[in-house]
Amino acid sequence: QVTLKESGPVLVKATETLTLTCTVSGFSLSHARLGVSWIRQPPGKALEWLAHIFSNDAKSYSTSLKSRLTISKDTSKSQVVLTMTTMDPVDTATYYCARIQRRFTIAGVVIGYYFDDWGQGTLVTVSS
Amino acid sequence: QSALTQPASVSGSPGQSITISCTGTSSDIGNYNLVSWYQQHPGRAPKLMIYEVDKRPSGVSNRFSGSKSGNTASLTISGLQAEDEADYYCCSYGGSSIHVLFGGGTKLTVL
Numbered sequence: 001q002v003t004l005k006e007s008g009p010v011l012v013k014a015t016e017t018l019t020l021t022c023t024v025s026g027f028s029l030s031h032a033r034l035g036v037s038w039i040r041q042p043p044g045k046a047l048e049w050l051a052h053i054f055s056n057d058a059k060s061y062s063t064s065l066k067s068r069l070t071i072s073k074d075t076s077k078s079q080v081v082l083t084m085t086t087m088d089p090v091d092t093a094t095y096y097c098a099r100i101q102r103r104f105t106i107a108g109v110v111i112g113y114y115f116d117d118w119g120q121g122t123l124v125t126v127s128s
Numbered sequence: 129q130s131a132l133t134q135p136a137s138v139s140g141s142p143g144q145s146i147t148i149s150c151t152g153t154s155s156d157i158g159n160y161n162l163v164s165w166y167q168q169h170p171g172r173a174p175k176l177m178i179y180e181v182d183k184r185p186s187g188v189s190n191r192f193s194g195s196k197s198g199n200t201a202s203l204t205i206s207g208l209q210a211e212d213e214a215d216y217y218c219c220s221y222g223g224s225s226i227h228v229l230f231g232g233g234t235k236l237t238v239l
Contacts, residue, residue, distance in 0.1 A: 037228070039230075046131065046217065046230060046231070046232045046233045047166075047174065047217050047219075047230040047233070048230060049219075049227065049228035049229070049230060052227075052228070060224070060227045061227075062227070063225075063226075063227075096173060096174070098174075101179075110160070110162065110221060110223075111161075111162075112162070112179075112180060113162045113164075113221040113228075114162070114164040114176060114179035114180065114219070115164070115166070115174070115176060115219070116176050116179070116185065117176075118173040118174055118175070119173065120173055121173055
């Protein structure tokens with residue numbers, strides 16, 4: 001059974017750095033076709049993709065938040081960590097981690113990418 | 129990069145069919161068959177309903193179907209049921225520069 005669970009502070013102050021951990025089970029972070037993404041959702045608003053990481057340590061970030069985000073993984077601990085610097089009240093949101101299923105051709109063309117399992121999410125509130 | 133465009137709300141009566149559209153550009157939806165759809169009930173995590181435009185994960189009802197034409201993807205729900213009432217989000221892979229885009233979400237009301 002695949003599970004993902006987010007953990008981290010529920011309250012951070014403006015200008016501080018947020019560190020969130022996603023602990024996974026039921027699959028390995030070393031699997032070539034799998035990755036983990038962070039996605040957030042402000043209260044009453046839409047989902048927003050933040051970052052992803054794959055088994056070969058390939059990482060990508062949201063263009064608008066790239067300067068503030070760092071994603072990393074510890075395969076032995078089955079954990080993916082996201083840090084977001086310079087937090088602001090507008091960053092108040094539920095933060096989800098999700099497993100990515102990815103397929104690509106021998107030439108490296110991506111032909112499959114979707115989030116098949118999600119964590120329950122963790123609400124992070126940023127106080128001013 | 130702007131989010132994908134979805135109608136804010138749609139509604140239908142039990143047993144009817146509804147379609148939710150998701151409009152992107154030639155750089156995302158139009159360039160990749162990598163559209164997925166997620167259902168989200170209040171207070172719950174999103175759930176994958178459709179992937180790679182028109183594929184259904186195991187366990188998802190065949191009342192849910194997906195399609196794409198040009199830069200617009202669509203999710204159709206047939207035989208509406210009360211439990212289908214939820215928010216629905218489309219998502220598209222956009223390549224190495226855009227990465228991933230979500231739509232603004234559509235609230236489905238079953239009348």
